[in-house]
Amino acid sequence: MQKVQPKILPGFMELLPSDQILFNNMIDTIRSVYEKFGFLPLDTPVIEHSEVLLAKAGGETEKQIYRFNKGDNDLSLRFDLTVPLARYVAMHYNDLVFPFKRYQMSKVFRGERPQKGRYREFYQCDIDIIGNEVLPLVYDAEIPAIIYELFKQLNFGDFVIRINNRKILNGLFSYLNLDNLSADVMRIIDKIDKIGKDNVIEEFKDMNLNEEQINTIINFITINGNNDEIICSLKQNNIDNEVYLDGVNELETVIKYIRDFGLNESNFKIDLTIARGLDYYTGTVYETNLIKYPKLGSICSGGRYENLTGYYTDQKLPGIGISIGLTRLFSQLKEEKIIESTRNSLLDVLVIPFDDTYMDYTLKVANKLRDNSFKTDVYYGNKGMKQKMKYANRLGVPYVILIGTDEVEKNVVSLKNMITGEQEIVNIDNLLDVLNK
RNA sequence: GCGGAUAUGGUGAAGGGGUUAACACGGUGGAUUGUGGUUCCAUUAUUCUAGGGUUCGAGUCCCUAUAUCCGCCCCA
Numbered sequence: 001m002q003k004v005q006p007k008i009l010p011g012f013m014e015l016l017p018s019d020q021i022l023f024n025n026m027i028d029t030i031r032s033v034y035e036k037f038g039f040l041p042l043d044t045p046v047i048e049h050s051e052v053l054l055a056k057a058g059g060e061t062e063k064q065i066y067r068f069n070k071g072d073n074d075l076s077l078r079f080d081l082t083v084p085l086a087r088y089v090a091m092h093y094n095d096l097v098f099p100f101k102r103y104q105m106s107k108v109f110r111g112e113r114p115q116k117g118r119y120r121e122f123y124q125c126d127i128d129i130i131g132n133e134v135l136p137l138v139y140d141a142e143i144p145a146i147i148y149e150l151f152k153q154l155n156f157g158d159f160v161i162r163i164n165n166r167k168i169l170n171g172l173f174s175y176l177n178l179d180n181l182s183a184d185v186m187r188i189i190d191k192i193d194k195i196g197k198d199n200v201i202e203e204f205k206d207m208n209l210n211e212e213q214i215n216t217i218i219n220f221i222t223i224n225g226n227n228d229e230i231i232c233s234l235k236q237n238n239i240d241n242e243v244y245l246d247g248v249n250e251l252e253t254v255i256k257y258i259r260d261f262g263l264n265e266s267n268f269k270i271d272l273t274i275a276r277g278l279d280y281y282t283g284t285v286y287e288t289n290l291i292k293y294p295k296l297g298s299i300c301s302g303g304r305y306e307n308l309t310g311y312y313t314d315q316k317l318p319g320i321g322i323s324i325g326l327t328r329l330f331s332q333l334k335e336e337k338i339i340e341s342t343r344n345s346l347l348d349v350l351v352i353p354f355d356d357t358y359m360d361y362t363l364k365v366a367n368k369l370r371d372n373s374f375k376t377d378v379y380y381g382n383k384g385m386k387q388k389m390k391y392a393n394r395l396g397v398p399y400v401i402l403i404g405t406d407e408v409e410k411n412v413v414s415l416k417n418m419i420t421g422e423q424e425i426v427n428i429d430n431l432l433d434v435l436n437k
Numbered sequence: 438g439c440g441g442a443u444a445u446g447g448u449g450a451a452g453g454g455g456u457u458a459a460c461a462c463g464g465u466g467g468a469u470u471g472u473g474g475u476u477c478c479a480u481u482a483u484u485c486u487a488g489g490g491u492u493c494g495a496g497u498c499c500c501u502a503u504a505u506c507c508g509c510c511c512c513a
Contacts, residue, residue, distance in 0.1 A: 328513055
């Protein structure tokens with residue numbers, strides 16, 4: 001019979017069990033940190049009405065969204081978690097407590113051309129804080145505090161949270177009479193890490209910026225020094241623009257608060273080249289990088305937006321949030337060998353009866369272990385002992401319990417430590433104590 | 438949407454016109470069936486993405502299609 005070739009679509013990731021365990025561990029860590037800071041869980045539908053997801057529409061989103069019809073319904077798969085959040089907040093405005101802090105870790109979909117680090121289905125791990133009418137500036141500092149805690153726990157090595165404020169850049173562009181080009185200029189600045197200063201200058205020339213404008217921008221984004229020195233330079237710039245000055249003040253305040261949160265000074269840094277591609281950010285913006293692995297780019301980024309829900313309601317709901325593209329991050333961490341899978345199974349114990357004539361005894365042991373939260377499996381089937389041991393070995397089970405006629409008669413089990421190879425006879429009443437030590 | 442590269446088994450791959458497609462990993466079975474991870478033996482691609490062409494002869498050369506990968510755009 002002609003077989004169907006087993007295959008999946010490009011740009012979709014699936015993992016072997018050992019990697020899935022690793023991936024889930026990361027999810028668990030992220031969730032626990034998010035919850036530690038008071039974020040509430042949220043899950044929204046994968047499919048939404050196209051008119052909702054495309055309310056803003058235009059540009060790349062529309063080109064990349066998975067959109068289809070079912071009957072008369074025009075439907076789309078969500079391409080991020082922020083737009084569904086906006087819809088959710090607008091829809092449940094009356095039932096939510098503000099500031100509303102929610103986390104969501106789910107799959108999103110983008111019909112892009114897949115390539116390195118670029119997936120069509122991927123996990124985003126988002127947190128957002130939504131205020132009603134206002135959202136105090138302290139939250140702009142809480143976000144880095146969360147990132148800080150998170151990446152300390154994830155333990156991928158030294159990291160730095162780079163911080164900027166859109167108002168500073170927008171104010172500067174306005175001062176240079178570049179208001180209508182600010183989105184393009186920002187996008188180019190954002191690429192400076194990747195393409196270098198010279199190429200940035202080239203791109204500015206292609207945009208017909210004059211020399212003075214280019215020099216001012218380049219001098220500006222290459223301001224150097226520690227956080228206090230940069231703020232000092234920003235203040236002494238004599239850029240007479242209200243938005244600019246507002247941004248500088250915000251940045252200074254945020255930096256102060258970040259220190260109040262107790263972050264290590266080496267883990268956060270003002271970086272005036274951070275712009276973020278997305279156009280909805282209006283204030284503080286963040287990117288996070290691993291110092292030893294600049295190749296990975298930003299592994300966690302986000303920022304503040306003035307009004308999340310403008311397309312759905314008249315309520316003014318400012319917010320701030322970050323997102324981790326976990327699928328990409330995971331694949332990169334694996335590739336760089338920053339993380340490695342070590343286990344093929346989550347089991348603590350595998351119970352192996354020599355044959356199935358004493359299942360009652362075997363299952364009694366298994367039940368006892370499970371009742372005490374040991375992850376336990378039983379090998380059923382009349383294979384040779386060799387096969388059974390091999391199974392245990394391939395799963396990387398730390399302990400094997402062997403049960404045969406002798407064990408049943410004496411009310412004991414043979415407990416084998418698969419790492420050391422040592423084996424001992426343990427009375428069934430002492431089994432938990434022995435395993436716990 | 439635009440540009441570049443590559444297609445050999447479960448995986449990594451060698452072979453650059455001449456009978457049976459190297460090697461390694463993995464899988465399966467076995468080496469005194471109450472003991473794994475080491476070792477040894479056996480076995481594991483009627484066929485090289487698909488279709489067409491050149492040739493006495495094609496993974497090997499040519500054409501077309503398809504797929505995948507890598508850039509760009511944009512982004513996580």
